[in-house]
Amino acid sequence: MVLLIIILLLVVLLLLWGVAVYNSLIKLRNRGDEAEAAIDSHLKERADLIPNVVETVKGYAKHESETLESVVSARNSAASLAGAERMKAEMELSGALGRLLAVAENYPELKANQNFLDLQAQLARIEETLANARKYYNAIVREYNDKIMVFPSSLIASVFHFGKRDYFEIEESDRARADVRF
Numbered sequence: 505m506v507l508l509i510i511i512l513l514l515v516v517l518l519l520l521w522g523v524a525v526y527n528s529l530i531k532l533r534n535r536g537d538e539a540e541a542a543i544d545s546h547l548k549e550r551a552d553l554i555p556n557v558v559e560t561v562k563g564y565a566k567h568e569s570e571t572l573e574s575v576v577s578a579r580n581s582a583a584s585l586a587g588a589e590r591m592k593a594e595m596e597l598s599g600a601l602g603r604l605l606a607v608a609e610n611y612p613e614l615k616a617n618q619n620f621l622d623l624q625a626q627l628a629r630i631e632e633t634l635a636n637a638r639k640y641y642n643a644i645v646r647e648y649n650d651k652i653m654v655f656p657s658s659l660i661a662s663v664f665h666f667g668k669r670d671y672f673e674i675e676e677s678d679r680a681r682a683d684v685r686f
Contacts, residue, residue, distance in 0.1 A: 532648040560601035
């Protein structure tokens with residue numbers, strides 16, 4: 505009788521542990537989804553601002569059409585993709601925006617235009633917010649991935665098919681040190 509109670513108690517404890525691990529995995533997955541949605545929201549905000557920046561620059565830099573077209577093309581491409589492909593396209597868009605702002609440096613009248621300065625400040629704020637959102641997302645993904653890979657919680661993760669999430673990473677070309685010359 506005592507042995508039966510001990511076995512029953514162990515089974516109950518094991519079930520409670522399994523439920524606790526399962527619930528923590530669900531919470532982490534939901535936090536990852538929330539963080540990804542926050543990134544999407546900031547990306548939408550940036551995408552909505554880009555046409556204003558492009559139109560403002562267009563008025564001053566008429567012969568810079570290649571740069572302007574690359575920004576618009578990258579924006580449209582990023583908007584139509586999802587998942588890892590979208591992450592890559594968004595990084596390409598960030599690079600195109602950087603080139604656009606570099607072009608703006610060649611036009612003193614544009615740099616002095618209050619509308620452009622406001623748009624540039626908004627863009628800088630969005631990029632900073634995006635960077636913070638990406639850091640938060642990656643922290644949640646790390647915690648989630650650790651949880652599904654570490655024993656014994658990996659047992660529950662494999663039974664309920666919790667899959668590994670991808671980090672939001674920058675392209676190798678963006679890791680290179682910028683060459684600034686005066």
